[in-house]
Amino acid sequence: MLRTAVSAVIAIVVITVVFGLGYPLVMTGFAQVAFPSQANGSLIKVDGKVVGSKLAAQGFTGKRYFHERPSATSPAYNAGATTFANLGPTSSTLAQQVQQRIRAILKLEGPYNPGLTVHDIPVDAVTTSGSGIDPDISQAYAQLQAHRVAAVRHLPLATVDQLISKYTKGRSWGFFGEPGVNVLELNLALDRMGS
Amino acid sequence: MQAQGITQIAVYCLVLIALGYPLGLWMARVYMAEHVGGRVLGAIENGFYRLIRAEAEKEQDWKSYGKTVLVFSVLFWLVVYGIQRLQGHLFLNPNHFKGVGSPLSLNTAASFITNTNWQYYGGEYTMSYLTQMAALAVQNFVSAAVGLAVLAAVVRGIARRSSGTLGNFWVDLYRSTIYILLPLAVVVSVILIWQGVPQTLHASATAHTVQGATQTIARGPVASQIAIKQLGTNGGGFYNSNSSVPFENPTGLSNFVEMLAILLIPAAEVFMFGKMVLARRHAWAVFAAMFVVFLLGVAINLPAEQHGSQVLRASGVNLVAGSGQSGGNMSDKEVRFGQAVTTNWTVATSDASNGSVNGGFDAQTPLGGAIPLVNLFFGEVIFGGVGSGLYGMFFYIVIAVFVAGLMVGRTPEWLGKKLEAREIKFAAIGALFVPTLVLTLAAISIVTKSGLASIFNSGAHGFTETLYAYDSQSNNNGSAFAGFGLTNFSADLGTVAMLLGRFVPMFAALALGGALAKKKIVPASAGTFRTDGPTFVVLLVGVIFLTAGLMIFPALTLGPIVEGLMH
Secondary structure: OHHHHHHHHHHHHHHHHHHHHHHHHHHHHHHHHHOHHHHOOOEEEEOOEEEEEOOOOOOOOOOOOOOOOOOOOOOOOOOOOOOOOOOOOOOHHHHHHHHHHHHHHHHHHHHHOOOOOHHHOEHHHOOOOOOOOOOEEOHHHHHHHHHHHHHHOOOOHHHHHHHHHHOEEOOEOOOEOOOEEEHHHHHHHHHHOOO | OHHHHHHHHHHHHHHHHHHHHHHHHHHHHHHHOOOOOOHHHHHHHHHHHHHOOOOOOOOEOHHHHHHHHHHHHHHHHHHHHHHHHHHHHOOOOOOOOOOOOHHHHHHHHHHHHOOOOOOOOOHHHOOOHHHHHHHHHHHHHHHHHHHHHHHHHHHHHHHOOOOOOOEOHHHHHHHHHHHHHHHHHHHHHHHHHHHOOOEOOOOOEEEEOOOOOEEEEOOOEHHHHHHHHHHOOOOOOOOOOHHHOOOOOOOHHHHHHHHHHHHHHHHHHHHHHHHHOOOHHHHHHHHHHHHHHHHHHHHHHHHHHHHOOHHHHHHOOEOOOEOOEOOOOOOOOOOOOHHHHHHHHHHHHHHOOOOOOOOOOOOOOHHHHHHHHHHHHOOOOOOOOOOHHHHHHHHHHHHHHHHHHHHHOOOOEEOOEEOOHHHHHHHHHHHHHHHHHHHHHHHHHHHOHHHHOOEOOOHHHHHHHHHHHHHHHHOOOOOOOOOEOOOHHHHHHHHHHHHHHHHHHHHHHHHHHHHHHOOOOOOOOOOOOOOOOHHHHHHHHHHHHHHHHHHHHHHHHHHHHHHHHHO
16 A cells, blocks of 8 residues: 555656646647747737737727627626626526617617618627637628628728628638637728728 | 538548547557557656556556555545645746635545546636646546546456456556557647647736727636647636637637547547457447437437527527528527537537536527436446546446346346356446436535525526536536536535546446456357347447436426426
8 A cells, every 4th residue: 555655656746747847838839939829819919019819809899890799707808707608598687688688789780770670680699608708700790780880980881891701710621610700800900991 | 501510510420430440449559568669668668667666567456456546546636636725835827826725626626636627616717827737737637547547457357358457557547648648639739729729828918909998818828738628538628618718719620629539539449449358349339329329419409509599589589590690599609619519519528528618508408408417417428538438338238238138038248258246236336326426416405505505597497507517526527507606515515426426436347347357258159149239239228328317307307397398
């Protein structure tokens, strides 16, 4: 028994050093050399300042910008403390929140989308994402918002649509996952157009 | 859009078999060969045994093997506990997190040494980089390696005749980590880093957002940990929302690779088993039984989730797949994954004892969410946890063969060995202990005030959350229906669940292996029940459904079934 314990203690030390420090540090060294941008969080800089990450929603508001999906983190879009909403499929809280979001969207987008009804709102627009920082929205939700953004920024709808396609991430290798529109990249591109 | 999703799942299955088969043959070599690598690797291996003063050439019987596993695991449990408690005073803590509280540390340490990875905390705001790397990620390797080692020992027991020993734990531990887990983890890490998973020692980044707010972006040595948490069926994420977080799982490709990593080793084990016991057709039959149950889960979960939850359907929003969205129940799911691959992940992670998620389970529809619940209750033998899945499946196989023997009135035989009272007892303990534990602990939690304090949602859904919490921890899965909060009581009860749920079946499996190793081979005769045809597959699936399914059915009626009927 004592012999086993001695072996176990030495093994624990060796294993902790090799797998706890050696393995992650070697991978970190490799990552920093080979893929420095990804390895440090896919940060986006404007004029040398970090404005966000390609991989995190940041909570756009107002009429000039595309909005992301709702977030359950506290505060919303907290990339330092992700969370699910954890509301069950029959939860009355979920029902209230969804109704609230529908009303807000109808009020915000209605004036720019004549005849807009609840049936035109894609489901991702009224549901929280898994992470609370889903950087993407569906193409359908982007197209719904395009009318507003184009009108407010005095841009032709076609220009905004073009930007949407440009920042739509297709499936990986055209096959894996689902397409989505990266909201931060899209909004930054709009700002760069200067209108 | 839906056809595309189903094609993605089909491709997943094909790639799983295409990679799992050769890996299984390699694993068989790792556990059977005298020497695995060349001269240099062999010298390093022997150096390790000398360093830890283990008599590597000396084989152990099942009791001695089990004792070594236990001593090793308990000592490691204390180390993982200690690092969490002391992290505030240690290095690699750029975000200056304090030491973790005692019940939570004990729970988390038990969670990681037992391959459960149940998490009562959000990693990115609780654990220092040192804790993540040197305490938690190490266990991702070690708990998986312990599972593989025990499996190798049990399989040797089945393969050997008239033998008293099952192998040497230190050899199996070393070979599992160095020749199987580490190379795979490096490959997966590289792919994940390339796809955008952070791998850095820098503290969280601070962004000044476009509209003038400040945003903290958690990062760290993520990729190296995610790779092994997927491969080792561990599941404990770097971030609270696990692999739904873009930093853990940024693209469709990273998702595919992580999802493949969940079932890769468990699937390969089946082929390894076939090679080691020289019963390839039997192994394929076992694989087929697992595969059928996997597909059943997908076939129920996907339509239910695509159809959407009651709340979303009643709201009137557009849930239809196509024209620019994947639709369905998008609550707590990510746009880049949509329904099909979230279903694929959900079923894979609950079949295996992985427990990682790429979307929240709590928000799934009653029928969709019942799938992971039931999958867990099967004892994680559908592919199952690394090592533990297949040795758990052996219990069901023994019971299936026994049932077949009763039907024809002959002494049951499995792979040429007579199964007698002793073996059946070990198999019954192995198969029934954990479901009993789940029901007992869920009952305790539901009738005590301290237990009820953990529930988030009211009514039937609250019951489902409790049942799932103890189902997940006892089965060493670690996925959460979330909606189940940390209290000192729930932390301690969970610790009990995870430790008993891990080590009781493990010892039952070792005892079964030890008993089988001693037996002689009886030649197959015309009356021997064949364990390699479709009849056996049907029987095995039937036994799994009857044994575990019937135990959980009454509890299911109180949870998801009531919930489904009420609305």
